Amino acid sequence: MNEIFEPKIVAFVCTYCTYAGADLAGTSRLKYAPNVRIVRLPCTGRISPMFILKALQKGADGVLISGCHPGDCHFTHGNYHARRRWMVFRALLEFTGIPSERVKYSWISAAEGGKFADLMNSITEDIRKLGPFDQYNALIKETEAPATF
Amino acid sequence: MTRILQSDKLDNCVARWREAGLTVIGPVKNESSSSYAAVEKAAEFDFSLIMPDRSIKELFFPQTEPMLHYTIKKQRIDTSDFTPPPEKRIIFGARPCDASGLAIDDPLFGWDYKDNFWFQRRDTTVIVTIACTKADDFCMCTSLKLAPDSTKGSDVLLRPLQNNKGWQVEELTDRGRDAFNEIADLLQDGSGPAAPTAVVAEKFNLDACVAWLQNPENFESTFWREISMRCIGCASCTFLCPTCHCFDFQDEGDTYSGIRRKNWDSCSFALFTMHTSGHNPRATQSARWRQRIMHKFNYFPGKFNVNSCSGCGRCSRQCPVDMGITETLQAISTLPS
Amino acid sequence: MTIQETYKARVKKLLASGTVKMVIGYKPGTTADRRRPHFIRTPEEADQLVLDSACITNLSGYLLSEGLLSDEKAVAIFLKPDGIRSINILAAEAQLNSEQILILGFDSNDNQVTALEGEKVEEFTTLIESIKEQAPEALKNPLLEQIEGMTPKERFAFWQGEFSRCIKCYACRQACPMCYCRRCIVDCNQPQWVNTSSHTLGNFEWNIVRAFHLSGRCVGCGNCDRACPVNIPLRLINAKMAQEVLGAFDHFSGMSHTQEPVLASFKKDDSETFIL
Ligand code: SF4
Ligand code: SF4
Ligand code: SF4
Numbered sequence: 001m002n003e004i005f006e007p008k009i010v011a012f013v014c015t016y017c018t019y020a021g022a023d024l025a026g027t028s029r030l031k032y033a034p035n036v037r038i039v040r041l042p043c044t045g046r047i048s049p050m051f052i053l054k055a056l057q058k059g060a061d062g063v064l065i066s067g068c069h070p071g072d073c074h075f076t077h078g079n080y081h082a083r084r085r086w087m088v089f090r091a092l093l094e095f096t097g098i099p100s101e102r103v104k105y106s107w108i109s110a111a112e113g114g115k116f117a118d119l120m121n122s123i124t125e126d127i128r129k130l131g132p133f134d135q136y137n138a139l140i141k142e143t144e145a146p147a148t149f
Numbered sequence: 150m151t152r153i154l155q156s157d158k159l160d161n162c163v164a165r166w167r168e169a170g171l172t173v174i175g176p177v178k179n180e181s182s183s184s185y186a187a188v189e190k191a192a193e194f195d196f197s198l199i200m201p202d203r204s205i206k207e208l209f210f211p212q213t214e215p216m217l218h219y220t221i222k223k224q225r226i227d228t229s230d231f232t233p234p235p236e237k238r239i240i241f242g243a244r245p246c247d248a249s250g251l252a253i254d255d256p257l258f259g260w261d262y263k264d265n266f267w268f269q270r271r272d273t274t275v276i277v278t279i280a281c282t283k284a285d286d287f288c289m290c291t292s293l294k295l296a297p298d299s300t301k302g303s304d305v306l307l308r309p310l311q312n313n314k315g316w317q318v319e320e321l322t323d324r325g326r327d328a329f330n331e332i333a334d335l336l337q338d339g340s341g342p343a344a345p346t347a348v349v350a351e352k353f354n355l356d357a358c359v360a361w362l363q364n365p366e367n368f369e370s371t372f373w374r375e376i377s378m379r380c381i382g383c384a385s386c387t388f389l390c391p392t393c394h395c396f397d398f399q400d401e402g403d404t405y406s407g408i409r410r411k412n413w414d415s416c417s418f419a420l421f422t423m424h425t426s427g428h429n430p431r432a433t434q435s436a437r438w439r440q441r442i443m444h445k446f447n448y449f450p451g452k453f454n455v456n457s458c459s460g461c462g463r464c465s466r467q468c469p470v471d472m473g474i475t476e477t478l479q480a481i482s483t484l485p486s
Numbered sequence: 487m488t489i490q491e492t493y494k495a496r497v498k499k500l501l502a503s504g505t506v507k508m509v510i511g512y513k514p515g516t517t518a519d520r521r522r523p524h525f526i527r528t529p530e531e532a533d534q535l536v537l538d539s540a541c542i543t544n545l546s547g548y549l550l551s552e553g554l555l556s557d558e559k560a561v562a563i564f565l566k567p568d569g570i571r572s573i574n575i576l577a578a579e580a581q582l583n584s585e586q587i588l589i590l591g592f593d594s595n596d597n598q599v600t601a602l603e604g605e606k607v608e609e610f611t612t613l614i615e616s617i618k619e620q621a622p623e624a625l626k627n628p629l630l631e632q633i634e635g636m637t638p639k640e641r642f643a644f645w646q647g648e649f650s651r652c653i654k655c656y657a658c659r660q661a662c663p664m665c666y667c668r669r670c671i672v673d674c675n676q677p678q679w680v681n682t683s684s685h686t687l688g689n690f691e692w693n694i695v696r697a698f699h700l701s702g703r704c705v706g707c708g709n710c711d712r713a714c715p716v717n718i719p720l721r722l723i724n725a726k727m728a729q730e731v732l733g734a735f736d737h738f739s740g741m742s743h744t745q746e747p748v749l750a751s752f753k754k755d756d757s758e759t760f761i762l
Contacts, residue, residue, distance in 0.1 A: 181717035182716045213684045287516065378525050379548070382660050383656055413684070470523055
């Protein structure tokens with residue numbers, strides 16, 4: 001394979017911090033990898049693990065979930081709840097063989113445009129190195145194939 | 150003239166059928182569960198099972214089957230059909246209750262509309278049944294007027310020899326004869342004594358049950374609530390049953406393209422009859438259990454003249470709370486009709 | 487008197503005196519090693535009661551049967567320690583009022599049944615605390631450790647093999663006392679998060695969702711595992727998640743009827759080493 005692999009990455013972000021951070025990266029004209037599709041949500045507390053499964057189901061090679069730093073949540077503790085859920089969900093994914101390298105979590109504030117751009121770049125590079133999520137893709141393929149027997 | 154197939158020749162038969170382009174399928178057990186699965190060698194078969202955990206139905210009516218692919222564009226909708234695979238198969242070592250189950254479902258799938266997904270598989274599959282010499286506490290074919298050596302639904306019936314070294318071959322259909330002509334030189338003439346078939350005690354009086362079920366007054370009987378109180382509403386009975394055949398259509402995809410699939414569904418689920426409005430005509434688990442019994446022993450025979458149960462006993466054997474057709478019909482047989 | 491007979495006498499008394507309207511216990515099943523749930527409403531029905539080491543099903547889910555507790559009358563139920571813990575969770579999650587439940591506690595070890603002292607769920611707190619002490623050891627499982635030792639690829643392949651057999655009968659869900667949602671997430675289709683079809687992908691998603699929703703809630707009764715008709719080792723995932731919440735949040739499910747659900751609470755200093 002000569003072509004370089006362009007990973008598909010989905011980022012679920014909260015509107016108050018990380019989305020604003022992404023906005024800042026844009027208005028500051030910071031360049032970052034175009035592989036990331038951003039989905040904006042009101043709060044990290046709204047980012048259900050179902051979203052991660054859906055992204056994988058639709059063929060994402062990586063997922064990022066990001067919101068306000070602890071203490072900064074617009075709704076005071078949405079991100080604290082989210083943090084617990086991620087901790088558990090992450091362990092579950094890891095145990096079933098969905099590597100934690102493919103599902104990442106971060107805190108990015110509205111002021112951290114630079115961190116946002118850097119993270120997009122490093123995540124894209126990391127997942128590019130991992131390559132496509134072949135095992136999951138094989139399951140997706142199977143759903144499109146005729147029944148065997 | 151009866152012929153005999155010796156166990157030590159079976160591997161050659163498997164190879165021969167495979168060369169002839171048949172997929173060879175039979176009872177297979179791995180550490181945790183058993184089913185009818187494709188094999189390459191005769192050694193993979195496990196004939197010691199009373200029957201595989203999973204019934205033969207999934208080979209003809211898979212748990213999920215893609216039917217068509219759709220794309221929706223501005224002014225048009227395009228679809229392309231999936232067709233069932235054309236491959237030819239031989240199922241070696243089916244149980245009589247499993248084979249009968251297929252025959253029971255044939256009229257259902259061919260009634261007002263001929264279900265090609267079912268019939269194409271039926272037409273390209275040879276079913277070689279082995280008569281049972283063992284049964285367990287849950288087997289109840291005899292209560293359904295079948296037997297451990299029923300020929301219903303089979304193309305060939307094999308009777309195990311007393312010395313356990315092979316089977317007497319009884320060809321029942323042209324399809325079966327063709328498959329065995331393929332291996333004619335591996336068969337032997339003669340007929341060693343066959344092992345006695347399993348003794349399966351009759352567990353209930355079917356006619357009495359049917360009469361009770363047909364009496365409209367019993368539809369609202371408190372019996373239904375009592376007997377199904379411990380039902381937890383899972384679908385293991387219906388999904389393991391060789392004759393349960395309900396399915397659901399699911400569109401998987403999005404507004405623009407996707408695949409329509411036919412998936413197993415079960416009358417045990419509350420969702421099965423749930424209306425969009427939220428109203429559920431079968432609001433309680435007892436109504437759902439009643440439906441399963443009524444469908445099998447009243448409505449289905451009313452339409453197709455055959456009970457929708459072959460007595461395999463899987464529904465009772467695998468029930469997490471030890472319910473099943475047997476217990477219910479046993480209880481009904483003791484009720485005044 | 488054997489424990490079974492002692493309990494039988496007690497059950498008859500409870501019903502005859504009107505202390506409870508129903509006792510949920512066990513009766514003989516189809517074969518010698520099977521027991522059936524038994525709903526006892528009259529002293530005579532108690533004659534069939536069985537209590538021995540074959541009584542393994544956690545019966546607590548039946549308490550949520552529609553209408554059973556709505557008249558606020560007491561119900562007695564035979565429970566092992568795991569079942570008692572599930573009463574705590576159901577109470578903590580506002581699914582029932584533990585005041586209404588009279589516990590007939592028992593435990594079995596080496597085919598030997600012993601009675602547990604107490605009637606109200608609070609009276610078992612010391613017992614549950616000692617179970618928590620032993621949990622790190624008790625949750626250990628050689629196969630679990632073997633899976634943890636695998637590479638992610640191998641782990642994925644292992645579960646792919648297991649989940650490919652799933653037929654989506656939802657017996658695991660229906661058998662679990664903690665799976666009481668009127669409408670399970672897999673039964674919702676607006677939007678439909680996971681595939682309802684039983685292809686391997688759909689099965690994988692279903693099993694992840696089930697395990698996640700039971701993280702920190704599962705009491706390890708094994709109902710799901712025993713119910714699965716294709717013998718998927720669900721106990722491994724459950725145990726793994728129990729280890730996780732115990733290690734990360736010192737949370738052991740079903741400690742008390744006022745315990746905060748682990749995923750509906752937080753501490754400001756929860757670990758976050760994995761967050762970038
Ligand atoms: S209803 Fe039960 S016994 Fe009858 S065929 Fe189905 S699974 Fe077998
Ligand atoms: S998940 Fe399984 S082991 Fe855990 S509480 Fe539910 S049924 Fe019991
Ligand atoms: S009980 Fe087993 S087969 Fe049924 S849905 Fe659960 S995991 Fe799948």
